[in-house]
Amino acid sequence: MTTSIPDTPTFIPPNNSLTHDGWSNEDEATATCFCGKVQIVFPLKSPGLANTFLCNCTDCRKVTASMFATNFTTRDSHTRFSRGEDHLTLFVQDQTTTTGKNMINGFCKTCGTLMYRKSEGFEGMKFLRVGTVDDFKLHDTVLKPQHEQFVGCRVGWWSGVDDAKKYEKMME
Numbered sequence: 001m002t003t004s005i006p007d008t009p010t011f012i013p014p015n016n017s018l019t020h021d022g023w024s025n026e027d028e029a030t031a032t033c034f035c036g037k038v039q040i041v042f043p044l045k046s047p048g049l050a051n052t053f054l055c056n057c058t059d060c061r062k063v064t065a066s067m068f069a070t071n072f073t074t075r076d077s078h079t080r081f082s083r084g085e086d087h088l089t090l091f092v093q094d095q096t097t098t099t100g101k102n103m104i105n106g107f108c109k110t111c112g113t114l115m116y117r118k119s120e121g122f123e124g125m126k127f128l129r130v131g132t133v134d135d136f137k138l139h140d141t142v143l144k145p146q147h148e149q150f151v152g153c154r155v156g157w158w159s160g161v162d163d164a165k166k167y168e169k170m171m172e
């Protein structure tokens with residue numbers, strides 16, 4: 001079964017996570033893991049929402065088990081857990097990051113969804129994952145990547161994000 005996106009201001013698919021309690025409003029929205037045990041409330045406006053970007057780097061391929069990551073950056077001061085912060089496994093390493101700095105990866109202990117990454121190089125910020133956002137309308141609107149980085153590592157069968165500002169390596 002496929003889910004088509006209806007022409008409505010918000011759209012949370014009925015089968016989106018096992019808890020069915022995602023929401024969005026003008027200012028904030030939820031990101032929930034696959035099983036529903038972890039849920040983050042994040043801001044939709046600046047300055048809380050700092051950036052939206054797609055990354056083709058080798059690290060992002062491996063950590064997403066896909067060809068790129070669709071991320072958005074939020075300030076910790078505007079981001080909170082509605083549940084499950086203590087239900088994350090935090091995996092930290094600095095061996096594969098392009099900056100050489102520690103990257104924290106927060107995975108749900110039950111379903112393994114990567115809920116956020118956090119770099120020592122970006123104090124007070126988290127990189128959240130567009131795919132975990134419950135309101136699918138936001139994937140196409142507010143959270144559409146404005147920047148695309150590491151285009152030099154992009155897989156050959158895809159031509160990138162229309163209209164996004166491109167960077168050969170990490171965006172400045």
Ligand SMILES: [Zn+2]
Nearest residue numbers: 033035108111
């Ligand atoms: Zn989970």
Ligand SMILES: [Zn+2]
Nearest residue numbers: 055056057060
């Ligand atoms: Zn990356």
